[in-house]
Amino acid sequence: MDLNARSVLAATCAAHPWLKKQGGFIINTTSIAARNGGGNGAILYAASKGFVSTITRGHAKEFAGDDIRVNAVAPGVIATPFHDRYTSPEMLDAQRKTVPQGRVGTPEECVGAYLFLASPTLSGYVTGRILEVNGGQLMP
Helix, strand or coil, X not given: CHHHHHHHHHHHHHHHHHHHHHCEEEEEECCCHHHHCCCCCCHHXXXXXXXXXXXXXXXXXXXXXXXXXXXXXXXXXXXXXXXXXXXXXXXXXXXXXXXXXXXXXXXXXXXXXXXXXXXXXXXXXXXXXXXXXXXXXXXX
């Protein structure tokens, strides 16, 4: 909760006065787990990411008058050192099978979503959105 929820709130509160002076954007990182409850043993992770998704939408409304856009990226199953360390090959394969593209994503495949949301030219009229990057695993 400290890493995934409290840190987002603390960083946003610290940045808000500066962004309020000049405008800008905030991009949070949530997860597909915020929408599907996470895997076995990951309920607190999913709940913390649900907090991030909710606070993203709330801050988008609250900060719109300050010319601050607030959005988030929600990766699905992404090949990271976390999975290397904590996810068994069998569990990762089971997760992979739930992805229509038939594979686990890479961190590099998430970069475009962040760049899009950071660009005032490309997303200047986008706020309060959670951009899903999950190979079709979740299609809201």
